[in-house]
Amino acid sequence: MQAILTHLTHLLGEAGIVRAAADKAPYLREWRGRLEGDSTAVLLPKSTAEVAAVVRLCVQHGICLVPQGGNTGLVGGSVALKQQNSLLLSLKRLNRLRAVDAANFSLVAEAGCVLAAVQQAAAEAGRFFPLQLGSQGSATVGGLIATNAGGTMTLRYGNMRAQVLGLEVVLADGSIWHGLRGLRKNNSGYDLKQCFIGSEGTLGIITAACLTLVNPPRHPRTAILACASPQQALAVLGVLHADLAAFELMPQLAIQTATTHSTGHSTGHSPSCRNPFTTPYPWLALVETHNIALEPALATLLEKNLILDAVLAEDSVEAAQFWQLREAIVAAQKQLGASLKHDIAVPVSAIPAFLDAAARVVEETIPGARLYAFGHVGDGNIHCNISQPVAMCAAAFTAQREAMAMLLHDLALQHGGSISAEHGIGRFKREEFHRTVAPVELAMMRQVKQSLDPKGIFNPGVLF
Numbered sequence: 001m002q003a004i005l006t007h008l009t010h011l012l013g014e015a016g017i018v019r020a021a022a023d024k025a026p027y028l029r030e031w032r033g034r035l036e037g038d039s040t041a042v043l044l045p046k047s048t049a050e051v052a053a054v055v056r057l058c059v060q061h062g063i064c065l066v067p068q069g070g071n072t073g074l075v076g077g078s079v080a081l082k083q084q085n086s087l088l089l090s091l092k093r094l095n096r097l098r099a100v101d102a103a104n105f106s107l108v109a110e111a112g113c114v115l116a117a118v119q120q121a122a123a124e125a126g127r128f129f130p131l132q133l134g135s136q137g138s139a140t141v142g143g144l145i146a147t148n149a150g151g152t153m154t155l156r157y158g159n160m161r162a163q164v165l166g167l168e169v170v171l172a173d174g175s176i177w178h179g180l181r182g183l184r185k186n187n188s189g190y191d192l193k194q195c196f197i198g199s200e201g202t203l204g205i206i207t208a209a210c211l212t213l214v215n216p217p218r219h220p221r222t223a224i225l226a227c228a229s230p231q232q233a234l235a236v237l238g239v240l241h242a243d244l245a246a247f248e249l250m251p252q253l254a255i256q257t258a259t260t261h262s263t264g265h266s267t268g269h270s271p272s273c274r275n276p277f278t279t280p281y282p283w284l285a286l287v288e289t290h291n292i293a294l295e296p297a298l299a300t301l302l303e304k305n306l307i308l309d310a311v312l313a314e315d316s317v318e319a320a321q322f323w324q325l326r327e328a329i330v331a332a333q334k335q336l337g338a339s340l341k342h343d344i345a346v347p348v349s350a351i352p353a354f355l356d357a358a359a360r361v362v363e364e365t366i367p368g369a370r371l372y373a374f375g376h377v378g379d380g381n382i383h384c385n386i387s388q389p390v391a392m393c394a395a396a397f398t399a400q401r402e403a404m405a406m407l408l409h410d411l412a413l414q415h416g417g418s419i420s421a422e423h424g425i426g427r428f429k430r431e432e433f434h435r436t437v438a439p440v441e442l443a444m445m446r447q448v449k450q451s452l453d454p455k456g457i458f459n460p461g462v463l464f
Ligand SMILES: Cc1cc2nc3c(=O)[nH]c(=O)nc-3n(C[C@H](O)[C@H](O)[C@H](O)COP(=O)(O)OP(=O)(O)OC[C@H]3O[C@@H](n4cnc5c(N)ncnc54)[C@H](O)[C@@H]3O)c2cc1C
Pocket: 031, 066, 067, 068, 069, 070, 071, 072, 073, 074, 077, 078, 091, 111, 132, 133, 134, 135, 138, 139, 140, 141, 142, 143, 144, 145, 146, 147, 148, 149, 150, 151, 152, 200, 201, 202, 204, 205, 206, 207, 422, 423, 426, 459, 462
């Protein structure tokens, strides 16, 4: 290993390799602190050619590579483990914005570009990059593509897969696939970029992407609607669907927790987090539209008794406060002790039945546990986060992690859903993935892995 590290230092320069324990630490800790990784060194290439040289050297010596972007992934996929003879490859320094083509509604960004920087570059060109999520100040283009990230605007603009026009990828033999086409129509053979989108670093190292842009919203409006039940919320979703950019559903328990325990630290917003209603309505739907006047639509919903109440944000500051209420839920839940998190998707039509069944399962399995089922309900994605019962010790509660995950995943599958809506499988959900995936699907995935990474050097332990 010593000789290889010397060679890597020669390839990357002193600034491209981190070996001191204190400097490596931030790269090795999983976002929620559930996994401590290990890597003799952290590699920081700053060009595609350097990535390719690293891959060639590592494959030659049987060393595996764990690609990492912003390290905000929530399934343990970006952490290198020593027993797997892996080195951590951070794409952080490969972060140039290579080109913006406003007329083609596209830009080319390197893998280490942070999402907020892409959004900013699009805005400066008079365009809009629609992917938005809570980690946008740290999550990178490479990580977003490798996890096929979703977020709050999926309902209108699709997830990351829908934003990718072309890719540049370093393959497992160290060759470079130059697939950075800015085309919306290209039926010349297999659409190979799709293999790498959502592959969680197991098939190749994404080094750059051509991303699609849209025009900025003409008339962005944000409102919070009070609903009696998830069924009523779905009726509202049905009425507004064509005009919606986002539709997030939050139960009263989540609103209470967010307003009582919010610190504001995780979101970077001010600590004030306010419920716009004085009545504790059972469910609140946060809606955003981009190109219509929302007022008449809300008046109709009220007239037809499809909602209990509504507050329309007066300006962008109030709109941000509304979003803060939604974003504060997870951080506020931390104040209540240990929690178990599940990233589930079901068809939108199955949401009410799934929510009822999930509440029953949680109460029967851990009486007194508090279920926070909230999230991107407009696209069927429910984050089922469960806080420990007040009188239970955290260790006894977290000992139920696997059992609870199995129950909720089975429930999601019974409702035609998925065990991972947007975070991926990574290391944490690998067993559950193997327990629940159809054997024929798993076999096809293994064949893809075998054909693109025959020596298994990319991200061992993730997915397989
Ligand atoms: C506060 C918060 C809010 C979040 N909200 C959302 C949300 O709304 N929607 C959502 O989908 N996710 C969300 N996430 C999860 C996370 O931000 C996304 O999964 C994001 O896409 C990860 O990007 P990253 O750059 O941090 O990737 P990392 O965490 O570094 O890596 C994630 C995976 O991608 C692989 N990878 C990284 N870079 C590359 C590359 N260049 N080539 C190949 N493989 C690579 C890694 O090996 C790993 O398997 C949230 C996370 C946090 C902390």
